[in-house]
Amino acid sequence: MRDTRIDDMMPGRELDQHFANLIGYQSLTTAMNLDGSYGYTPKYSTTWEGMGEVIGEMQRRGYSYSIHNTEKGVWVQFEQWSPEYDLAGFGKSEAESAPYAVALAAIKALQGEDTTNEKNG
Numbered sequence: 001m002r003d004t005r006i007d008d009m010m011p012g013r014e015l016d017q018h019f020a021n022l023i024g025y026q027s028l029t030t031a032m033n034l035d036g037s038y039g040y041t042p043k044y045s046t047t048w049e050g051m052g053e054v055i056g057e058m059q060r061r062g063y064s065y066s067i068h069n070t071e072k073g074v075w076v077q078f079e080q081w082s083p084e085y086d087l088a089g090f091g092k093s094e095a096e097s098a099p100y101a102v103a104l105a106a107i108k109a110l111q112g113e114d115t116t117n118e119k120n121g
Contacts, residue, residue: 006107007093011045011100013037019044019103022110023057045103054099054106063089063109067102070094076101078109 009015013035019025020041044050055065063078073096080089091109095101 006104006111009104011095011097011103013041015100015103015107016041016044016046016050019054019107019110022107043099045100046097047099051099051102054102058106058109061110063106065102065105067098072096074098074101076105078105080109 006018009018025041042050042053044054058065058078061080063080065079066075066077068075072094075092075094076098077092078090079087082088089109089112091105091107091111093101093104093108095104
């Protein structure tokens with residue numbers, strides 16, 4: 001998964017599973033999905049409810065966040081500060097929808113990708 005740029009991932013199951021793996025989420029079901037995969041992963045990148053779960057998880061981990069509307073859609077930033085007021089974690093993204101932008105920014109912050117994974121243009 002690390003060879004795929006986070007910004008190139010589309011909202012949906014793959015992106016949701018990537019975030020779930022980062023936070024240690026384990027599905028408790030073995031039911032087969034329509035796509036042949038197993039288990040349930042919350043729809044972090046496509047629903048408002050899922051977006052709320054991402055924000056809640058990031059807040060539990062000590063991140064603050066900003067969300068702003070832009071001409072392109074929604075811009076999101078997560079940041080975490082150390083006790084010495086040093087930036088300890090950072091991730092930002094801009095996408096067409098709030099849930100998608102939140103999921104992208106959270107993944108970047110958790111992976112320590114900062115802004116080096118942003119699309120140019």
